[in-house]
Amino acid sequence: MDLDQFRKTSQARAKQNKAFLKKLSQLDAREVDDAFHTAHEEVFAEMDCLTCANCCKTTSPIFYQTDIERAAKALRMKPGSFVEQYLRVDEDKDWVLKSSPCPFLEDDNRCRIYDSRPKACREYPHTDRKKMVQIMDLTYKNTLVCPAVLEMVERVRREFES
Secondary structure: HHHHHHHHHHHHHHHHHHHHHHHHHHHHHHHHHHHHHHHHHHHHHOOOHHHHHHHHOOOOEEOOOOHHHHHHHOOOOOOHHHHHHHHEOOOOOEEEEEEOOOOOEOOOEEOOOOOOOOOHHHHOOOOOOOOOHHHHHHHHHHHOOHHHHHHHHHHHHHHHHH
16 A cells, blocks of 8 residues: 555545535435445455554544443553553543554554454444435545545545436
């Protein structure tokens, strides 16, 4: 995965993607869901996240209390120690990682706490959710982070513009 090329491409298409996703948010939710879910399945049949891990290298998931407890247990830590060592409160008052890349990202792009990872990581990149029209802003942001989401948006655009 050439992340430099991805960054250039995603930035070059940013304005166009933002406008397209805004238009999609006003369409029939079931049609948008069907298009994204189909693209999601197709793209992830072709792409392997372990060749990229850009999400883990550049962003932080939100950690809810259950996520903190599960991750701390996996690391054989007390939840308070986990928070102290790895987390901070962001401007939205959410628990997020203190630093990036994620401290649990291994050299081979695998996650050290994969089976105990936060809900936000489990659901990322959120392109198989119901009512996708409600998360078009998030989907746009993810086109700038995840090559798979960028490809999905391209496929959905072709479908809706044909």
